[in-house]
Amino acid sequence: xxxxxxxxxxxxxxxxxxxxxxxxxxxxxxxxxxxxxxxxxxxxxxxxxxxxxxxxxxxxxxxxxxxxxxxxxxxxxxxxxxxxxxxxxxxxxxxxxxxxxxxxxxxxxxxxxxxxxxxxxxxxxxxxxxxxxxxxxxxxxxxxxxxxxxxxxxxxxxxxxxxxxxxxxxxxxxxxxxxxxxxxxxxxxxxxxxxxxxxxxxxxxxxxxxxxxxxxxxxxxxxxxxxxxxxxxxxxxxxxxxxxxxxxxxxxxxxxxxxxxxx
Amino acid sequence: xxxxxxxxxxxxxxxxxxxxxxxxxxxxxxxxxxxxxxxxxxxxxxxxxxxxxxxxxxxxxxxxxxxxxxxxxxxxxxxxxxxxxxxxxxxxxxxxxxxxxxxxxxxxxxxxxxxxxxxxxxxxxxxxxxxxxxxxxxxxxxxxxxxxxxxxxxxx
Numbered sequence: 001x002x003x004x005x006x007x008x009x010x011x012x013x014x015x016x017x018x019x020x021x022x023x024x025x026x027x028x029x030x031x032x033x034x035x036x037x038x039x040x041x042x043x044x045x046x047x048x049x050x051x052x053x054x055x056x057x058x059x060x061x062x063x064x065x066x067x068x069x070x071x072x073x074x075x076x077x078x079x080x081x082x083x084x085x086x087x088x089x090x091x092x093x094x095x096x097x098x099x100x101x102x103x104x105x106x107x108x109x110x111x112x113x114x115x116x117x118x119x120x121x122x123x124x125x126x127x128x129x130x131x132x133x134x135x136x137x138x139x140x141x142x143x144x145x146x147x148x149x150x151x152x153x154x155x156x157x158x159x160x161x162x163x164x165x166x167x168x169x170x171x172x173x174x175x176x177x178x179x180x181x182x183x184x185x186x187x188x189x190x191x192x193x194x195x196x197x198x199x200x201x202x203x204x205x206x207x208x209x210x211x212x213x214x215x216x217x218x219x220x221x222x223x224x225x226x227x228x229x230x231x232x233x234x235x236x237x238x239x240x241x242x243x244x245x246x247x248x249x250x251x252x253x254x255x256x257x258x259x260x261x262x263x
Numbered sequence: 264x265x266x267x268x269x270x271x272x273x274x275x276x277x278x279x280x281x282x283x284x285x286x287x288x289x290x291x292x293x294x295x296x297x298x299x300x301x302x303x304x305x306x307x308x309x310x311x312x313x314x315x316x317x318x319x320x321x322x323x324x325x326x327x328x329x330x331x332x333x334x335x336x337x338x339x340x341x342x343x344x345x346x347x348x349x350x351x352x353x354x355x356x357x358x359x360x361x362x363x364x365x366x367x368x369x370x371x372x373x374x375x376x377x378x379x380x381x382x383x384x385x386x387x388x389x390x391x392x393x394x395x396x397x398x399x400x401x402x403x404x405x406x407x408x409x410x411x412x413x414x415x416x417x418x419x
Contacts, residue, residue: 189326196322201314207305224304231325238326242333251337 012060019056023049026094029101037100044092051088054080055163068149071211071218075225081159082132083233086166095177111178120181125191128172132165133198140202146212169195174240185245192241196234203227271343276405278334279349283356283401285328288320291364301378313372320368324360347408355401361394 026048030040057063058077066073095114099107113119121127139145139158148155171177173188203226210219245251295302338344365387368374377386 189330193319193322193326196325197315197318200321201318204305204314204318227304234322235325235329238329242329246333246337252340 048092054085082162082166279352280356281327281331288324351404358397
């Protein structure tokens with residue numbers, strides 16, 4: 001019996017290997033980059049490591065295990081996997097580091113991919129926000145949340161979607177990596193306000209309408225976690241968005257134009 | 264030159280308004296929701312339009328708080344922060360939002376009440392009176408600042 005438990009533990013923790021590999025690769029790439037280019041800021045490395053750990057602990061380990069049966073813990077993983085993890089990884093500028101680490105030919109190919117019309121479409125703030133919120137509404141407002149616990153495949157797909165959707169939205173709003181398809185500050189602000197509103201409306205909706213198979217009290221505390229936890233991450237994104245606008249040349253030169261240009 | 268001055272005046276004004284709005288939303292959240300527990304997080308009788316209005320204002324007030332402070336930073340960077348004008352519009356913005364909250368959100372949309380199991384009329388009265396007083400104080404400060412700056416222009 002003891003042996004049996006032990007082997008299950010080992011298999012589960014094998015899932016951690018790709019994540020550890022990512023961290024090792026990132027640190028190695030930073031080491032290589034520092035030889036050729038200006039020193040890679042240390043906060044980016046920390047941001048990447050903590051970001052990957054956020055994703056990791058929302059998939060395996062004690063919080064993830066609790067999340068299978070407890071909606072409050074599920075909300076912790078929701079914030080770690082879909083909001084805080086993506087934000088920290090975006091801040092770590094992984095694409096910039098990747099472009100530095102591969103051959104020039106491959107870097108050209110990658111930047112060509114980043115410039116294509118599909119990426120342009122999905123990385124538009126409106127589309128990215130719709131993908132993000134749409135997925136969440138589907139998950140909590142239909143029976144999908146209940147079904148997720150019965151199927152491993154569904155759970156993997158949903159968790160992957162939540163991370164990618166969070167990453168996509170964050171890169172659409174704040175810029176740390178090369179961004180070929182930029183949109184105006186006005187566009188990003190308006191979309192992000194609407195996204196924040198949608199997220200808080202959904203959490204209040206969950207408060208009143210618990211998903212299938214979730215007890216009332218758990219839904220209420222889970223909804224509060226989503227509401228206030230979401231606020232913390234969203235406000236960090238708003239601060240970065242405004243800071244990036246504040247340091248932009250258009251704002252510094254306002255007086256030359258005589259008016260604000262929100263682009 | 265004229266347009267640059269107008270731009271800075273507008274920036275001072277809007278920065279104050281937005282910060283006032285954000286400050287009232289913040290006080291509402293911390294004092295009435297978290298500390299006193301007078302307001303309810305979600306009144307089960309809330310209509311969906313009320314829920315949407317609440318969500319939009321919640322999001323906008325966070326954005327307004329952050330953006331207005333960056334506007335102040337920008338004004339200071341340009342040596343153009345007019346504290347009196349800013350403070351006047353801050354009080355005005357706070358009063359306007361308090362009035363919106365007290366009349367539209369609490370009464371018309373029935374989002375939630377100020378407090379439960381009490382005679383609500385007096386609470387509503389005090390709430391909206393404070394809002395009205397803030398609006399008047401804000402307007403008076405803005406008016407006196409305007410006259411003063413016009414006087415300066417004449418002297419020059």
